[in-house]
Amino acid sequence: MAVRYELLKQCKQSGARLGRLHTPHGVIETPIFMPVGTLATVKTMSPEELKEMDAQIILSNTYHLFIRPGHEIVKEAGGLHKFMNWDRPILTDSGGFQVFSLGDLRKITEEGVQFRSHLSGEKLFLSPEKAMEIQNALGADIIMAFDECPPYPAEYEYVKNSTERTYRWLKRCKEAHGRPEDQALFGIVQGGEYRELREESARQLVDLDLPGYAVGGLSVGEPHEMMFEILGYTTPLLPKDKPRYLMGVGSPEALIQGAILGIDMFDCVLPTRIARNGTTMTSEGRLVVRNAKFTRDFGPLDPNCDCYTCRNYSRAYLRHLIKADETFGLRLTTYHNLYFLLNLMHQVRQAIMEDRLLDFRDEFMMKYYGTLN
Ligand SMILES: CNc1nc2cc3nc[nH]c(=O)c3cc2[nH]1
Numbered sequence: 001m002a003v004r005y006e007l008l009k010q011c012k013q014s015g016a017r018l019g020r021l022h023t024p025h026g027v028i029e030t031p032i033f034m035p036v037g038t039l040a041t042v043k044t045m046s047p048e049e050l051k052e053m054d055a056q057i058i059l060s061n062t063y064h065l066f067i068r069p070g071h072e073i074v075k076e077a078g079g080l081h082k083f084m085n086w087d088r089p090i091l092t093d094s095g096g097f098q099v100f101s102l103g104d105l106r107k108i109t110e111e112g113v114q115f116r117s118h119l120s121g122e123k124l125f126l127s128p129e130k131a132m133e134i135q136n137a138l139g140a141d142i143i144m145a146f147d148e149c150p151p152y153p154a155e156y157e158y159v160k161n162s163t164e165r166t167y168r169w170l171k172r173c174k175e176a177h178g179r180p181e182d183q184a185l186f187g188i189v190q191g192g193e194y195r196e197l198r199e200e201s202a203r204q205l206v207d208l209d210l211p212g213y214a215v216g217g218l219s220v221g222e223p224h225e226m227m228f229e230i231l232g233y234t235t236p237l238l239p240k241d242k243p244r245y246l247m248g249v250g251s252p253e254a255l256i257q258g259a260i261l262g263i264d265m266f267d268c269v270l271p272t273r274i275a276r277n278g279t280t281m282t283s284e285g286r287l288v289v290r291n292a293k294f295t296r297d298f299g300p301l302d303p304n305c306d307c308y309t310c311r312n313y314s315r316a317y318l319r320h321l322i323k324a325d326e327t328f329g330l331r332l333t334t335y336h337n338l339y340f341l342l343n344l345m346h347q348v349r350q351a352i353m354e355d356r357l358l359d360f361r362d363e364f365m366m367k368y369y370g371t372l373n
């Protein structure tokens with residue numbers, strides 16, 4: 001089977017668990033953060049640097065690669081792993097979310113979605129079948145069902161109809177999936193902010209006995225507390241012996257809280273995106289290194305970090321590079337931010353091992369945010 005989840009330990013203090021996800025391209029220790037490599041590259045990082053910081057799986061995007069360079073090109077290159085020289089696991093999102101958030105959406109029908117490319121304006125069409133064709137061509141180890149991520153807020157009736165259609169689309173994805181033996185198809189729980197819709201969606205997906213389950217429709221502008229409340233009653237409905245993936249999350253606090261609520265996999269563009277404007281995550285909270293106060297600060301970005309950036313360069317040097325728009329500056333802040341989140345998840349796994357994840361959360365929140373919540 002394409003992907004096998006091994007539950008190693010249930011945390012005694014919370015819903016968190018320690019696991020291992022076995023895939024055709026290697027083993028992933030969970031809970032895990034997945035760096036996002038939308039266009040077949042984790043922006044400014046080389047595969048060697050990603051391995052150096054212990055990135056075990058990365059994401060790429062069906063929508064973007066479908067538009068450029070086209071999935072047929074990637075297939076001819078031997079698939080995404082070969083094309084980008086990454087021999088560890090890859091997960092691709094199905095394109096639904098990107099169409100809704102990027103493309104100039106024209107129309108949603110039972111068949112699929114019509115949209116215009118955000119690059120060429122060309123009229124394009126994505127459907128469950130097309131999303132499977134593209135992801136089968138790209139060859140990621142984990143592929144996502146084609147779904148609609150309803151906007152937030154959205155009326156009950158809209159979310160109900162959308163979630164029911166997403167379920168029908170999931171069944172079509174399962175039908176159209178051409179490589180189930182080496183690519184695991186994960187379903188995506190929807191339902192918006194409505195508990196009965198979330199519970200119905202989770203129940204229907206579990207009945208399909210999929211290799212993994214994502215919780216979708218979150219991190220779309222809803223209040224933090226609402227996201228955690230929804231996770232609180234949705235995650236327990238998902239099988240313990242399967243991985244749970246919270247899509248598009250997130251901040252250090254959300255990663256820790258998500259793990260406490262039983263989430264195993266996270267992805268977010270935050271660390272790479274904010275790095276490119278000189279904003280970094282450090283053990284004492286966010287630090288905007290382009291700020292004038294660091295002009296003569298010759299200490300490390302984060303005194304408690306042992307990453308390549310923090311061991312070799314000063315805040316003054318980083319500030320200079322970012323101000324001068326030097327590409328090397330973006331590389332150094334990106335390296336540190338990714339390392340910070342990957343290392344945070346390493347500490348979360350350690351805390352689960354020692355049954356002290358809640359204590360770890362309180363310590364981390366005090367240092368990073370200066371408050372307990
Ligand atoms: C940045 N926030 C965010 N990124 C997402 C990606 C998604 N993909 C498929 N389906 C989703 O519901 C979904 C939700 C998401 N929220």
Ligand SMILES: [Zn+2]
Nearest residue numbers: 305307310336
């Ligand atoms: Zn660092």
